[in-house]
Every structure is written in C-alpha cells, then in structure tokens.
Ligand SMILES: O=C(O)CCC(=O)C(=O)O
C-alpha cells in the first residue's frame with residue numbers, strides 16, 4: 662500500500678464536547694482510544710477552538726519571528742529561569758543527527774507570578790510587541806489549547822476505564838507549554854537537515870495547529886515501516902501522545918516518532934504545538950495503581966537536566982533520581 666493511501670484517523674470531538682444523542686460521547690472515546698492505540702496520533706475536528714483564534718495565533722507567530730534576529734536573541738530561553746522565550750534556528754541537535762534542526766521556536770508557559778520549583782512555574786517573557794497584536798491573542802489561544810489538551814487527557818482516561826475525577830489532582834497546576842514554530846524553506850543542498858528531526862514528544866498530550874496548506878509533518882507508521890505525510894488542513898488539529906502517555910498506559914497508547922521537512926516551496930511554514938503534561942507532583946492517572954509513583958516532575962527533570970540545572974529540593978520533591 663502506498664503511504665498516500667493511509668491517513669491518520671479523523672475524529673469529530675464535538676460528539677464529546679457537545680453530545681446530541683446517547684452514545685455520542687462513547688463513540689468519541691472509542692475512536693480516540695483506537696487511534697492512539699494504533700497510531701499515537703489523530704486529526705481532530707469539532708475541537709471547539711474558533712477559527713479566528715487560530716488565525717490570530719498564526720498572525721502573532723508571524724509578527725514575532727519577523728522581529729530582527731538581534732531583538733529575538735535578547736529574549737533567549739537559555740537566559741530565562743523558566744525556559745521561556747526564543748530558541749534560535751540551529752540550537753537543537755539530537756544525538757545521531759548530522760545537522761541541527763532548522764526551525765526557530767518561542768516558548769510560553771504558565772503565567773505564575775514568582776519563579777518556583779526550578780522555574781517550572783513562573784512568569785513568561787513577553788516580546789516588546791503591542792499587547793493587542795501579540796500577548797492578548799497568544800494568551801487567549803494558550804488557554805483554549807490548555808483546555809483542549811485537558812479534555813483529550815480526560816478522554817484517554819475514559820478510554821481505559823478510569824474516572825475523569827482523576828483529572829482534579831492531575832490538572833491542579835498543570836505544566837502546559839506552548840511552542841510557536843517557524844520553519845525556513847527546506848534546503849535540498851543540505852542533506853540530513855530537518856525542520857525538526859525524527860523524535861517522539863517526551864510528555865503528555867500535544868495539540869498541534871499547522872498553517873493550512875503548509876505541509877511537512879510526517880508520522881512513522883510502524884506497520885508499513887514508512888513515513889506517513891500528514892496534511893496541514895484548515896481548522897483540523899493534529900493530536901498526539903508523548904512518551905509519558907506511552908509509558909504510563911503500559912503501551913496501550915503509542916508515542917509515535919515524527920519529523921518535519923517543510924514541503925512549502927521557498928516559503929516558511931508556521932505551526933504551534935501546545936503540550937499538556939500535568940501537575941508537577943501528580944502521578945500516573947492512566948494507571949492509578951501504578952506502583953512506581955513516578956511524577957510528571959520527575960519525567961520533566963529527566964528530560965531537561967542535560968540542558969538546564971534544577972535545584973536539589975525540587976529534584977527530591979518530585980522524586981527524581983539525585
Ligand atoms: O510543527 C510541527 O508540525 C510538529 C512540531 C513537533 O513535532 C514538535 O515541536 O514536537
């Protein structure tokens with residue numbers, strides 16, 4: 662079978678968000694469960710995020726990355742205690758990749774007034790752009806995708822027969838990170854350069870907005886042993902599970918490998934990923950009797966400790982190895 666005949670399942674979430682008849686919610690729960698079990702990914706309509714919010718978000722991303730590079734560098738996430746702000750093109754290189762990713766990114770997270778827990782909680786870095794053209798739409802969008810990410814977690818719990826009440830602990834002060842991304846045109850003269858090289862997302866749920874028509878995302882299909890191109894279509898979100906979900910569900914949900922090679926001819930590609938991980942101190946809601954009691958914070962520390970330093974108290978509090 663050619664890969665262009667295989668597409669990710671399309672789930673209409675409105676049956677869960679706003680059920681019209683008996684069985685609507687259950688159908689969505691089953692469709693999400695099956696898609697995440699088979700692919701680790703699905704496409705979503707009926708997600709409840711207004712088109713004008715999506716458009717404003719993409720405009721904000723465009724405005725942000727069009728700032729002069731010297732201005733963007735002043736906002737470097739490497740200088741910020743909460744890892745918020747700007748990541749330059751070429752700053753991320755995975756082990757084994759010949760060249761670093763070509764993408765540039767900008768991180769926004771929880772807006773907590775003071776830096777706590779090694780900067781997992783704390784204030785954002787807002788670029789010097791007009792509030793109405795940047796901060797307001799970005800924050801509105803953050804809240805909408807925060808809500809959608811939480812809803813998907815809820816559906817995943819129900820899919821494994823657990824009650825949604827588990828979300829109270831899990832989503833108390835959840836780590837939710839929004840990543841704005843711009844990919845430059847792909848350079849065929851640089852073999853081995855990706856927009857984002859092959860990876861799995863390390864955490865919980867990813868809610869991805871792509872600029873319509875700017876294709877480039879590819880998902881690894883285990884059965885076919887091939888990369889599956891994913892279309893960037895208007896008003897369709899891509900949802901996927903990260904390693905935390907793969908591990909905590911005992912493999913019932915997959916964390917699938919994916920990559921981005923900008924397919925737009927001589928044009929940049931914009932996207933925005935919101936990662937919903939969960940409360941730093943929360944443990945596995947996908948298996949409440951999991952004896953390991955591993956926390957979200959322990960997984961985050963493990964993922965980022967090579968890049969950033971964390972205080973000992975936090976490491977002990979989340980139960981990460983010293
Ligand atoms: O931009 C995309 O389409 C995907 C981005 C992605 O996989 C990531 O940031 O983890």
Ligand SMILES: [Fe+2]
Nearest residue numbers: 860861862919
């Ligand atoms: Fe990813």
